Amino acid sequence: MRAAAPRHPWIGEQVAEILVVDDSKVMREMIVACLRPRADFVFTHASSGLEAIERLSLNRFDVVVLDLNMPDIGGIEVVEFVRGQDTLRDLPIIIVTTRGDDESRARSLEAGASRFMTKPFSPEGILREVEELLASGAGVTP
Numbered sequence: 001m002r003a004a005a006p007r008h009p010w011i012g013e014q015v016a017e018i019l020v021v022d023d024s025k026v027m028r029e030m031i032v033a034c035l036r037p038r039a040d041f042v043f044t045h046a047s048s049g050l051e052a053i054e055r056l057s058l059n060r061f062d063v064v065v066l067d068l069n070m071p072d073i074g075g076i077e078v079v080e081f082v083r084g085q086d087t088l089r090d091l092p093i094i095i096v097t098t099r100g101d102d103e104s105r106a107r108s109l110e111a112g113a114s115r116f117m118t119k120p121f122s123p124e125g126i127l128r129e130v131e132e133l134l135a136s137g138a139g140v141t142p
Helices: 026-034 049-059 077-084 103-111 123-136
Strands: 017-021 041-045 062-068 091-099 113-119
Touching: 017 026, 017 049, 017 123, 026 123, 041 049, 049 062, 049 077, 062 077, 062 123, 077 091, 077 113, 091 103, 091 123, 103 113, 103 123, 113 123
Parallel strands: 017 041, 017 062, 062 091, 091 113
Antiparallel strands: none
């Protein structure tokens, strides 16, 4: 079970820290815009797999929204890194990718992704996935 979300320093409410990882700034901003209706979500951006691993090593997050295709370290490798760390093992990870093929889905889920979504996605769909993962308290879907 993950620790309770931290209190937001400005409004005193519990917040969920979301790490959004995509090499496209526009896509990162689109994901954040979809999740923005929740005032209790706080966002951190990473533009590469390497940057994601650095941020994950230094900060606590409640959910990661992660692209598969990145120029340095790909999404699968980031998922494998997370699942290999005792302190991160249960961290929920949603893969959001243009790859809609069965092999990409299977590889992502086998590596330990919690959910798999293809682009384009609906704003309601990604918000629902994040909310469900936060409510369940579990990272990896059986």
